[in-house]
Amino acid sequence: MPAPRKTSSNTAVTALMLLSPPLLYPVFYLVCLIQDTVLGDRLIIDHLRYVARRDLLELFLRDWAAALPVSYLVAVPVLGLAVLIVRRGIAGVCTSLAVPSLAVAAMLSATVLDINALPVLATSAAVFILLPCWVLSRC
Amino acid sequence: MNVLGINYFFHDSTACIVKDGKLVVAIEEERLSRSKHTGAFPEKAITRCLETAGMEASDIDHVAVSIKPDKDWQKKVLYGMRHLSHAKPFIKHELLNAYYKQRGLRDWYEKTWGSSAARPTLHFVPHHLSHAAGTFLVSPFESAAILSLDGSGEWSTSFLGMGRGSEVTRFNESFFPMSLGSFYEAATEFCGFRPNYDEGKTMGLAPMGDPERFHKEVSGLVGVGEDGRILIDLSYFNYQFWGYRRCGRKFHETFGKPRRAPGDFEQHHLDVAAAFQRVLEDRALEMCRLLEKKTGARKLVIAGGVSLNSVMNGRIVRESGFDDIYVMPAAGDNGTAIGAAYYVYNCVLGQPRDFVHDDPFIGNRYSDSEIEAVLRECKLNAEYHEDIESVGAALLQEGQILGWHQGAMEIGPRALGNRSILANPTLPGMKDKINAEVKHREAYRPFAPSAIAEARTTYFEDLGDSPFMLKVPDVLPEARDKLPAVTHVDGSARLQTVHKETNPRYHRLISRFGELSGVPVVLNTSFNIMGEPIVESPVDAIRCFFSTGLDTLIIGNYVIRK
Numbered sequence: 001m002p003a004p005r006k007t008s009s010n011t012a013v014t015a016l017m018l019l020s021p022p023l024l025y026p027v028f029y030l031v032c033l034i035q036d037t038v039l040g041d042r043l044i045i046d047h048l049r050y051v052a053r054r055d056l057l058e059l060f061l062r063d064w065a066a067a068l069p070v071s072y073l074v075a076v077p078v079l080g081l082a083v084l085i086v087r088r089g090i091a092g093v094c095t096s097l098a099v100p101s102l103a104v105a106a107m108l109s110a111t112v113l114d115i116n117a118l119p120v121l122a123t124s125a126a127v128f129i130l131l132p133c134w135v136l137s138r139c
Numbered sequence: 140m141n142v143l144g145i146n147y148f149f150h151d152s153t154a155c156i157v158k159d160g161k162l163v164v165a166i167e168e169e170r171l172s173r174s175k176h177t178g179a180f181p182e183k184a185i186t187r188c189l190e191t192a193g194m195e196a197s198d199i200d201h202v203a204v205s206i207k208p209d210k211d212w213q214k215k216v217l218y219g220m221r222h223l224s225h226a227k228p229f230i231k232h233e234l235l236n237a238y239y240k241q242r243g244l245r246d247w248y249e250k251t252w253g254s255s256a257a258r259p260t261l262h263f264v265p266h267h268l269s270h271a272a273g274t275f276l277v278s279p280f281e282s283a284a285i286l287s288l289d290g291s292g293e294w295s296t297s298f299l300g301m302g303r304g305s306e307v308t309r310f311n312e313s314f315f316p317m318s319l320g321s322f323y324e325a326a327t328e329f330c331g332f333r334p335n336y337d338e339g340k341t342m343g344l345a346p347m348g349d350p351e352r353f354h355k356e357v358s359g360l361v362g363v364g365e366d367g368r369i370l371i372d373l374s375y376f377n378y379q380f381w382g383y384r385r386c387g388r389k390f391h392e393t394f395g396k397p398r399r400a401p402g403d404f405e406q407h408h409l410d411v412a413a414a415f416q417r418v419l420e421d422r423a424l425e426m427c428r429l430l431e432k433k434t435g436a437r438k439l440v441i442a443g444g445v446s447l448n449s450v451m452n453g454r455i456v457r458e459s460g461f462d463d464i465y466v467m468p469a470a471g472d473n474g475t476a477i478g479a480a481y482y483v484y485n486c487v488l489g490q491p492r493d494f495v496h497d498d499p500f501i502g503n504r505y506s507d508s509e510i511e512a513v514l515r516e517c518k519l520n521a522e523y524h525e526d527i528e529s530v531g532a533a534l535l536q537e538g539q540i541l542g543w544h545q546g547a548m549e550i551g552p553r554a555l556g557n558r559s560i561l562a563n564p565t566l567p568g569m570k571d572k573i574n575a576e577v578k579h580r581e582a583y584r585p586f587a588p589s590a591i592a593e594a595r596t597t598y599f600e601d602l603g604d605s606p607f608m609l610k611v612p613d614v615l616p617e618a619r620d621k622l623p624a625v626t627h628v629d630g631s632a633r634l635q636t637v638h639k640e641t642n643p644r645y646h647r648l649i650s651r652f653g654e655l656s657g658v659p660v661v662l663n664t665s666f667n668i669m670g671e672p673i674v675e676s677p678v679d680a681i682r683c684f685f686s687t688g689l690d691t692l693i694i695g696n697y698v699i700r701k
């Protein structure tokens with residue numbers, strides 16, 4: 001029988017579960033922005049440049065708030081799975097290598113296959129999972 | 140080879156048939172269903188098109204639909220996910236609506252052809268390609284620059300490109316919510332009209348305002364990038380979230396209180412309409428100049444709902460530097476049925492391009508026996524006149540307001556002389572009389588003149604031919620006193636030039652009127668009352684005749700008096 005993990009680790013997991021879902025929307029927005037600016041039609045950056053900062057912030061906060069329930073719904077099971085994987089000893093290294101390569105492949109597929117929604121979603125999810133897993137593997 | 144073209148996704152549902160490269164019939168669903176600008180699947184129009192063309196469904200080889208619902212779906216999904224605070228209207232408008240529209244099309248297709256081996260091929264043509272390429276392919280030009288602008292189709296809102304022979308190249312497109320069409324719709328809403336519906340009213344209101352008062356503010360709301368892309372300060376608007384209201388809080392803080400219809404207009408409403416009209420023209424001109432520089436073309440094709448703004452078109456002719464422009468008569472979404480059909484015929488099937496859409500009279504027509512049957516059924520006394528044009532001209536000269544129902548129905552939003560209300564334009568009180576007694580609409584709204592093509596430059600500024608009422612020239616200063624009922628407050632007029640070749644009866648009527656009055660120009664407005672589509676059948680005409688202040692109705696060669 002494996003020895004029980006330290007309490008500090010359990011606290012870290014709980015904190016992770018509660019604190020990281022709010023990051024999902026900003027991560028997604030950032031990946032959208034990068035994809036659209038580097039590979040896409042620069043629609044978002046045009047929008048950002050043309051609209052007053054105060055209005056942008058207001059809109060962003062509203063969308064962020066609306067995204068919170070969805071983020072928790074999506075993030076808790078996904079993170080739970082990630083925690084399980086880390087605890088079962090599948091090394092964070094594995095995730096650290098696989099996820100960025102997946103992201104690069106996805107970005108490339110956006111240029112070749114003209115599919116940009118799926119890579120953006122995949123990359124957002126990958127970044128979102130990778131960060132907590134990395135934190136977790138350090139606990 | 141027969142191609143059936145269909146538009147059904149947004150509004151102005153329409154069907155048309157292209158037979159061996161020739162447009163044989165095109166009918167808008169609203170004219171048959173009597174629901175203005177309807178977006179319902181055009182089943183009635185398709186049936187009527189087949190009847191008029193003398194075809195069965197089995198004769199159709201290809202079906203061209205002016206929408207490609209999966210175009211830009213990823214942009215759409217990411218936009219929806221970025222703006223989760225507006226998830227509900229997004230799901231309703233962009234997902235559920237699209238699903239039901241598609242299901243309607245599939246149901247009709249299955250019902251019509253079932254599992255028949257001879258089912259026509261279904262082609263989905265992107266919306267702006269249907270506008271842009273479609274208009275170019277039926278234009279009289281071998282090569283031309285192309286500008287298409289509308290609210291949005293799929294996700295794109297503009298198309299800048301070049302057409303050469305049967306090839307169309309796109310240089311740039313803008314995407315929702317960067318939309319000149321939606322930008323202008325906001326002004327329509329602010330003035331108390333129905334957005335995406337009444338933009339013509341905003342255009343008519345604009346000359347009554349001062350464009351300078353809000354020019355700086357409105358100008359700051361919209362720009363054109365170096366590559367031709369549209370840039371809009373969305374913080375003033377709400378349309379980007381499919382809201383019930385197009386204008387945002389900041390819009391009202393800047394421009395004042397919106398007009399609540401049917402209340403009176405205040406000066407700032409007129410000034411906002413004027414500024415939006417001016418800025419729309421400015422930005423369209425910028426795009427035209429970019430296109431001219433990039434293509435070196437001397438001709439220009441304008442398409443999309445925004446190209447129904449005939450004042451903008453007039454300014455483009457005057458100031459853009461292009462030698463000639465072409466706008467199809469059904470320049471809005473109704474024309475995309477025709478555009479999609481020609482895109483499939485010329486570009487997909489590789490058939491030669493040899494058709495020019497210069498004849499808008501391609502709808503349903505009624506024979507004498509059909510008219511007589513209706514008159515009998517309605518128990519109406521009617522006189523038959525062989526020389527109906529002389530009779531009509533004499534009645535106009537007397538100052539009567541005529542309902543004029545002739546030949547094949549015109550395609551597009553303008554009545555062009557086959558389903559028209561006509562009057563004497565030389566009488567000063569005529570505009571107010573028709574607005575109050577017949578059309579029951581806002582008193583400021585102007586009426587259009589129809590002039591025989593030969594007399595165009597005698598009375599109007601020379602902006603070239605205007606057979607579809609899609610250019611607005613100035614009335615020459617010396618002619619304004621002669622045409623008080625069709626000269627707008629700024630001295631302009633939404634002119635229609637009438638040609639012997641395309642509408643000989645209407646041309647004869649105006650000529651006869653010219654012989655009597657000395658002015659071969661008549662006042663022409665659509666044969667309908669406010670809120671209803673233009674009449675289609677003799678029954679529609681009779682109903683409108685008896686529910687308005689029209690003096691006399693002429694259907695074919697029959698005169699019906701009150």
Ligand SMILES: [Fe+2]
Nearest residue numbers: 289292444472
């Ligand atoms: Fe359109």
